[in-house]
Amino acid sequence: MAHRWGMTIDLDLCTGCQACVVACQAENNIPINTEENFQQRRAIEWIRVERYWEGEFPNVKARYIPVPCMMCENAPCEPVCPVYASYHTDQGLNFQVYNRCIGTRYCSVNCHWHVRFFNFWEPKWPDSLKQQLNPLVAVRSRGVMEKCSFCIQRIDHAEQSAQLQGRDVKDGDFTTACAQACPTRAIVFGDLNNADSEVAKTVASTKRGYQLLADLGTNPAVVYLKKIDADPLPEDSKHKYFDSSQYTRVKETVAVG
């Protein structure tokens, strides 16, 4: 059975420490984000930790939510690309082919999670950092869209090793850089189609799961687990879309097993 790579992100465990962001930057040769880049809103972060406030002052709480690419099953970014640079792999990954991309940026326009990034400039590293670039990941030139790939180089490597050893990929053979770096194991990566994997078990058993913007019907592969709040805010002051009441839908929409 084909893999369907997925991720669960437990917001109850997330401390907003940004270790995943740093790990991702290092793993995937992401250009250095300067302050200017951030201010111009051109920073590239394949996974980013968004902080938002819930409730009205003074009853206000800070929340964190790490946002990688959702790897939608019906990704809106795919049919709009004129050159198939944004496409669906047979493993259910929503994938970006850099060398095919011409930079129309339509995919970013039609991505509602804002996880597709454009290289506005040619990426540059100081000489001292050039040796730390990951040789397994292509460095993207300017004018190209890029986004989280669920560390496809690791997936490919794991699959190839398994194939050379004559077996299937096991849960835990590998994980993405963000999941690997997460100190609280809030991010868990695995195969949703493998009923024995940790993510599949979590998705099947949780009562806290929800997907971001699930109402668009794209069926994201990233499932968030709602924060367990000891001292919850009154219902009406909650953010309508982040603290989703749609968690029951997850079981219908995420194919398990």
Next chain:
Amino acid sequence: MATVTGGHHVPEPSPVTRAWDYTPGQLVRDGLQRLRAKGQWYRISLIILAILTVIGIIALIVQAIASGWGDRENWGYVAVAFGYIMSTVAAAPCVCVAGRLTRAHWRRPIDRISEIWAAAMIVPAILFLLLMWTVPNTHGRPTIWFGWWAAPYLWDAILVLGLAFTGYALLYVSSIPDLAIARAQIEDGSANWLTRKAEGFFGTQSQWRVIERAVAYLGAFYVVMYIGTMTVIAADFIMSLIPGYKSAIFPAYFAISGFGGGVAVVVVTASIMRLWGGAEDYLGREQFFALAKIQLALGLLFAYFIWTDFVIPWYGRMPWEILQIRLLYFDSYLWYFVAAFALCFISPLVLLMWTKLRRGRVGPFIVSSGVLIGLLADRIRLFSSAFSDKDITEDRLHALPPVLHPGVLDWLIVIGAIAACIALVMLAMRLIPVPSIWEMTEGTRLRARRRFHNVEVTIIGKPDY
């Protein structure tokens, strides 16, 4: 075949409308003749229509008593009747406005045929008043009224009744000169009560100017009112009753398909007038050719608008959008949609594309009859999907609502309403000459044959008023 410098070849003037060569006296005699003499078939068909109308009214009363006002789905086919009449009968007068606005000469015999349908506007107005109680108030449902006072009832009523009133006013004003002719010419006491209304019209220059202006402005106002009314009906009677159906093109589609129905009504009426109404000298190839061109254009627009209504949710792929197109196009009303699409778009396109058919008299008639049937299917598709049982306060469609197929009672209501309209128009033809005498007279004056180099061509005057 000869050419005029510039390359456009001018065909021999075809035997278009013989009435262009009539003298004014002939035109008047002819018009009054048609006003007086109505044959046996006229009486028989009027009686049949009256019976159908009465049956329809009885069916409506039975329906109302049996099901009451509470359940919207029982009124689905009353709504269909209303929507169908609004998009055919009520649209017919717009045809004459289009002709007048572009100062097209072919319009002259057609004008009255299209205006006379305004006589039936009382039928949709009554149906609307019945239906108003089935439409929920704006609370908790999508609406374009944004909390206006007494919305939607008051404003819908103003629009529909205002449209009916404008229609009657347009018909009356544009027939004043003819009524005045009838008043002056009929001396044997058979002049009807309406002619007496034209007492004060003597054809002075200022009176003509007033009439011309009034016809032009009332006509333009009628079209604007019509589009407004159709927009509001589309919003309040259809879109807001299907949760999550938010297609901004839909009101425009509703109006455009209505125009198609209006042209079809005019073509069919003109064909009947030509065959049995004694107007064959007036309605030549020229008229059918022009009307068929409009019918073709509106058929293309029908497809274009329905395509845009369809393709956006198709690309959106959100769950409720998928349900919406399944409801309207695929699952529930597939065959109604197919019928509408085939008859309102494919048949006009495939048949009227050929100049031969367009220029003939049979082609446009067949296509237009098809359009009228197709529109009925389309209105069933729209109104019954809107009036079927579901919770309209939901923000989105979560499941396909049940299908409302018509029962015997439903058909009787629909047929009765249509019969009432036709009967009213036939009665109106007793009172008002069809085609219009004064417009034809004007037309004969503004036309001439002239030699141009070595061919004879038709010259048309375009007064610059």
Next chain:
Amino acid sequence: MGRIIKPVIVVVILLLVLAIPALAVVARSYILAPVAQPAKAQPIAFPHSIHVNVVGLDCTFCHRGATTQADSTVPALQLCMGCHAIIPTTDRPQLEKLVNAFNSGTPINWTRVHQLPDHVHFVHAMHINAGFNCATCHGDVASMAPGAVVQVRDLRMGDCITCHRENNAPTDCSTCHY
């Protein structure tokens, strides 16, 4: 005469204009193709023929990565010196270069012949383990002149895709590009 010649001239000009894209494709396919490039100069004229034909070495004896990993790896000088420590260098200037380089500790900058773009990930191990010979892609390197290894196969994407299709290998973009 003019009635015929003029249209002919117009048509010819039109065809020439239309030929520009066709010529571009042809140029891209043949003139600019990697196989059309001449052999690249190497720091040492390494004779594959002697190592393979005379000594009888297997490709993977030196290119050891090829069976287990993505890169086929160019052997380090230590590996060369495993044999060449005992082979005399007199009158053999090429060998002298090797020994000098080893002694002075300077690596040899081989000129890469089979250079895929950075955005292509070719994994030797997968292909070798699927049963392909090195020669399938690299040609008969053993018979090439010393220091004159050339690319014999196109090895552009169309070539890869064709071969993948023929062998039921995955043609998903993410197989090679990430």
Next chain:
Amino acid sequence: MQERRNLPQMEVIQELLLPVTRTTMWMWIGFIVLGTILAAFAFAVAWMFYWGIGVTGLNRPGMWGFMIVDFVFWIGISHAGVMISAILRLTQAEWRRPVTRAAEVMTMFSLMTAMTLPFIHTGRPWRTAYWVFPYDFWRGIFPDVRSALVMDPSAVFTYLTGTILFIYITTVPDIATLRDRSTGWRKGLYRVLALGWQNDERQWMIQAATGFLLAALMLSIFVSVHSIVSWDFSFSLDPVWHTSVWAPYFVIGAVHSGVSAAVTLMVLMRWMFGFDKYIREEHFDAIGRLLVVVATAWVFFFMLDVFFALFNQDPRETAVMKMRFEQWPYTLMLVLIFVFGYFIPVPIWMFRKFRRNIKLMFWTSIMVNIGMWSERYWLVVPGLERKYEWTFDWNFYRPGIVEITIILGTFALVPFLFMCFSKIFPPVSIWEEKEGQNFLQEIKVGKASIPAIVREF
């Protein structure tokens, strides 16, 4: 009521060939000023190619900006051509004659300008050219026809091809006129282009039939082009973009701005080339009446768009709408759209006296296009800035100096190319003008004499 005079044929030819034969002072000024702007434009484009899209003001939610807005605008302007030459030709509107050629040429050049914009707007234009021309069948991968961005160039280039053919077909008789009156390299050029036109009956038949056929065929392209441009936006899920009304709404808006631009062009030709005898007040009168209808239809669709975006009170659409209505600069744009696009010009066009006032027509037509440019900005940009409920990703877009230069450049490019065209070919169709002279007749009704035309078919 017509200002027409009977002109001898020689005079018609001589006067309409004026821009070809003589370069007036205004033309020199135009060439120099527009050329300067074009130089800046070329520099800005080169700068952007060299450094990348980073030199613009685009950012992460606001991935599309000025250039796309301007693209939509110029595509809109191009709709004047078919509207005037095809639709009016098919409906035998007599007043089309002096404007058909100019409108078609404007169509051709504005289409070219428009297509430049999305091309230079891509991240890697060289790759765009590489994928698209010729198609990259080398790798066995084709463009994705589901994407509106593939349909769009196809539609636009079809339209461009059709327009060029149409211009050519309708210019051949005039080229022959020029061929017979020129010497030197021009004679050679015209001789080749005239395709052996001898003014005989058969040739006229073929020419007329081809013209009508092309006009009829181009009607469908005409509708499809701007519909597909609108689908570039409404195929996405973005709030306020994802709406079905955009296709006809864009088309009617395009006609509105295009026909207004044709008015501007007519006035400019009167002023620059002195075509007062050919582009007369009656033409402005007729086109003004057409504009009233078009503008009203446009407002109807505009209202549909706004009302039915708010219809469901979907928080996402409402957020964008709120921003459009309440925030600078969208408030200003809304005012510009309504006041410049409708509420000033249309009441003015309602009056015959004002329709016949050339200066007033000029300024109202300019006004409409300012309004329509704002409309495109108002439609396109806010949808990205408030994309869904990701408040932390909301942002504003402000154009950079490079983009502004490029936009100014496009506004210089079209008139510049038009002037170049009118140095080689007559910008007003000579044969159509002559034909019109013959077609116009008069009818006597009682004492009054009423203008009349020959019925063509």
